[in-house]
Amino acid sequence: MTESTPLLRTAFRHFEPIATRWMDNDVYGHVNNVVYYAYFDTVINRYLIAEGGLDIHGSTAEGATIGLCVESHCRYMKPVAFPDDIDAGMKVAHLGRSSVRYEIGIFARSEPEASASGWFVHVFVDAKTRRSAPVPDRIRAALTRLT
Amino acid sequence: MTESTPLLRTAFRHFEPIATRWMDNDVYGHVNNVVYYAYFDTVINRYLIAEGGLDIHGSTAEGATIGLCVESHCRYMKPVAFPDDIDAGMKVAHLGRSSVRYEIGIFARSEPEASASGWFVHVFVDAKTRRSAPVPDRIRAALTRLT
Amino acid sequence: MTESTPLLRTAFRHFEPIATRWMDNDVYGHVNNVVYYAYFDTVINRYLIAEGGLDIHGSTAEGATIGLCVESHCRYMKPVAFPDDIDAGMKVAHLGRSSVRYEIGIFARSEPEASASGWFVHVFVDAKTRRSAPVPDRIRAALTRLT
Amino acid sequence: MTESTPLLRTAFRHFEPIATRWMDNDVYGHVNNVVYYAYFDTVINRYLIAEGGLDIHGSTAEGATIGLCVESHCRYMKPVAFPDDIDAGMKVAHLGRSSVRYEIGIFARSEPEASASGWFVHVFVDAKTRRSAPVPDRIRAALTRLT
Numbered sequence: 001m002t003e004s005t006p007l008l009r010t011a012f013r014h015f016e017p018i019a020t021r022w023m024d025n026d027v028y029g030h031v032n033n034v035v036y037y038a039y040f041d042t043v044i045n046r047y048l049i050a051e052g053g054l055d056i057h058g059s060t061a062e063g064a065t066i067g068l069c070v071e072s073h074c075r076y077m078k079p080v081a082f083p084d085d086i087d088a089g090m091k092v093a094h095l096g097r098s099s100v101r102y103e104i105g106i107f108a109r110s111e112p113e114a115s116a117s118g119w120f121v122h123v124f125v126d127a128k129t130r131r132s133a134p135v136p137d138r139i140r141a142a143l144t145r146l147t
Numbered sequence: 148m149t150e151s152t153p154l155l156r157t158a159f160r161h162f163e164p165i166a167t168r169w170m171d172n173d174v175y176g177h178v179n180n181v182v183y184y185a186y187f188d189t190v191i192n193r194y195l196i197a198e199g200g201l202d203i204h205g206s207t208a209e210g211a212t213i214g215l216c217v218e219s220h221c222r223y224m225k226p227v228a229f230p231d232d233i234d235a236g237m238k239v240a241h242l243g244r245s246s247v248r249y250e251i252g253i254f255a256r257s258e259p260e261a262s263a264s265g266w267f268v269h270v271f272v273d274a275k276t277r278r279s280a281p282v283p284d285r286i287r288a289a290l291t292r293l294t
Numbered sequence: 295m296t297e298s299t300p301l302l303r304t305a306f307r308h309f310e311p312i313a314t315r316w317m318d319n320d321v322y323g324h325v326n327n328v329v330y331y332a333y334f335d336t337v338i339n340r341y342l343i344a345e346g347g348l349d350i351h352g353s354t355a356e357g358a359t360i361g362l363c364v365e366s367h368c369r370y371m372k373p374v375a376f377p378d379d380i381d382a383g384m385k386v387a388h389l390g391r392s393s394v395r396y397e398i399g400i401f402a403r404s405e406p407e408a409s410a411s412g413w414f415v416h417v418f419v420d421a422k423t424r425r426s427a428p429v430p431d432r433i434r435a436a437l438t439r440l441t
Numbered sequence: 442m443t444e445s446t447p448l449l450r451t452a453f454r455h456f457e458p459i460a461t462r463w464m465d466n467d468v469y470g471h472v473n474n475v476v477y478y479a480y481f482d483t484v485i486n487r488y489l490i491a492e493g494g495l496d497i498h499g500s501t502a503e504g505a506t507i508g509l510c511v512e513s514h515c516r517y518m519k520p521v522a523f524p525d526d527i528d529a530g531m532k533v534a535h536l537g538r539s540s541v542r543y544e545i546g547i548f549a550r551s552e553p554e555a556s557a558s559g560w561f562v563h564v565f566v567d568a569k570t571r572r573s574a575p576v577p578d579r580i581r582a583a584l585t586r587l588t
Contacts, residue, residue: 019166022188023328025321027497029204032317033510034482037475041169046230056468057176057228069474073514081204083193170475172468174350179464180363181335184328203321216327220367313460316482323498335463340524351470351522375498377487 007077007114012089012105013146016043020082030079037072040104040120043088047146052139065133067100067122074118078108085109092146098132099123100143154224154261159236159252160293163190167229177226184219187251187267190235194293199286212280214247214269221265225255232256239293245279246270247290301371301408306383306399307440310337314376324373331366334398334414337382341440346433359427361394361416368412372402379403386440392426393417394437448518448546448555453530454587457484459547461523471520478513481545481561484529488587493580506574508541508563515559519549526550533587539573540564541584 009015018039026032048054048067055064080086089105101121105114126133135143156162165186173179195201195214202211227233236252248268252261273280282290303309312333320326342348342361349358374380383399395415399408420427429437450456459480467473489495489508496505521527530546542562546555567574576584 017166019164019189021185022192023185023317023320023326025203026317027319027321027323028507028509029321032482033513034317034475034478037478038168038170041473041475042166042229045169049230056172066469068469069517071514071516072474073512075512076510082189083196170467170473173464174466174468174470175360175362176468179335180366181328181331181464184331188326188328213322215322216370218367218369219327220365222365223363311460313458313483315479316486317479319497332462332464336460336523339463343524350466376483377490 007117013091018086025082030081051142064127065136066127070123071121076116078115092143160238165233172229177228198289211274212283213274217270218268223263225262239290307385312380319376324375345436358421359430360421364417365415370410372409386437454532459527466523471522492583505568506577507568511564512562517557519556533584
């Protein structure tokens with residue numbers, strides 16, 4: 001993807017609205033680069049919880065499986081700023097035995113072209129031992145719907 | 148207000164929905180005490196921008212007036228946690244020549260009783276000199292509607 | 295405490311250096327009011343961990359005791375801003391059976407007078423049941439040294 | 442860089458200590474993936490301010506040049522957690538006419554191998570017009586020392 005090929009909403013399979021916060025803006029008057037990753041983390045985990053049954057509160061229980069981020073990336077094309085409302089688009093680019101790679105697009109509410117795009121890799125692990133574990137069935141089913 | 152007199156939604160005049168974020172939760176599994184103040188800041192400034200015409204981007208312009216926080220407080224009654232949706236209620240408890248004291252209630256989406264309550268004092272200042280300035284007319288009108 | 299009686303470093307019993315971060319500053323060019331509470335939480339928990347043996351990682355273990363914030367407050371006298379280094383002063387104002395009230399002062403590195411002052415109340419609870427629990431002995435000893 | 446070739450401190454040219462904060466930890470008990478980018482932003486801007494004379498407070502002044510992040514990336518090898526102290530290492534991987542690409546390593550205080558590694562691209566722009574601008578001389582000199 002280069003600057004000449006804009007990233008459109010049609011590239012994504014699931015959307016979550018994101019309400020910006022006062023603190024998201026930095027001294028340069030727009031959402032700080034760091035905060036986009038908080039949007040990524042939020043849209044991904046909301047989906048895993050709602051659709052995949054991820055239990056973040058019982059996360060240290062015997063046998064529970066959680067997703068840990070092992071890599072993330074963001075490219076910033078156009079600024080967004082509080083108090084603008086935005087939408088985060090999400091799709092699954094690769095689903096392996098114990099890992100998943102998401103692609104994310106951040107869109108200003110009324111804009112067809114993404115303001116930022118990123119990706120994010122979860123490795124699923126046993127909550128207690130933190131050793132690699134297969135993607136749980138219900139999460140796999142939910143993620144398959146976004147491929 | 149004591150624990151025997153719950154704080155109800157009827158105590159507030161304006162509400163904003165707040166979407167919790169993954170990062171809002173701390174190691175104890177609920178929204179960290181610090182983050183409530185980010186909710187306060189957000190609901191207040193959203194209102195000032197939307198209803199009072201506060202211009203946060205031209206905030207260093209000659210003659211612009213901005214609100215700076217000089218005091219804040221929060222009491223935590225019941226935990227909230229990501230991914231729960233919450234509502235922030237707001238009213239104006241005191242409106243002076245150059246300052247305003249807001250009262251805020253944080254409610255779980257379907258709960259009539261507040262999970263947390265707080266207050267927050269803005270002093271309005273000239274954006275450039277940072278000297279005390281009267282509450283601008285349009286902001287005063289907007290705040291008066293919440294008394 | 296009024297504006298005519300500045301809060302001095304001598305009012306506190308323990309200090310921690312705080313390194314400001316880029317994101318701490320908001321669009322008005324100084325540390326956002328919310329972030330002071332992150333400083334409070336950090337200086338208090340660093341002390342509880344280092345001196346009182348608080349175990350935040352085994353926080354859901356049977357019989358563990360953790361401190362939950364039930365009330366906090368901050369008064370902002372003078373702004374601080376990234377990249378300034380600051381110091382957080384701390385003392386114990388009240389130590390009860392299962393709760394403690396801390397007082398905190400935020401100081402610019404070379405300044406004798408506080409830029410902000412606040413207080414923060416921890417109630418100690420059983421990590422699992424979240425029911426009120428006595429302040430553990432080792433934490434009590436550590437807190438007593440700050441009274 | 443693969444998991445078989447650890448990233449060492451010797452790969453970096455400048456270090457800043459980073460004090461973790463309570464809020465940096467998420468429900469999984471370690472520093473949240475998002476927060477590493479706050480460390481990146483902080484170490485880079487501290488260096489630009491101290492060594493390059495970057496003026497973030499006069500950032501809207503006529504003729505001022507600021508650096509905006511256009512791309513960032515992080516790979517997470519081993520967790521770090523509050524209250525651990527860490528070091529951020531930094532070097533300049535590419536210095537162009539109006540942009541710079543930094544490489545960053547995050548190290549636990551006593552560890553020779555990085556816990557996380559990342560990169561971050563700044564494009565320098567006129568603070569007012571936000572159009573691309575050459576890297577200012579003093580910043581260029583400071584960045585050249587890290588190549």
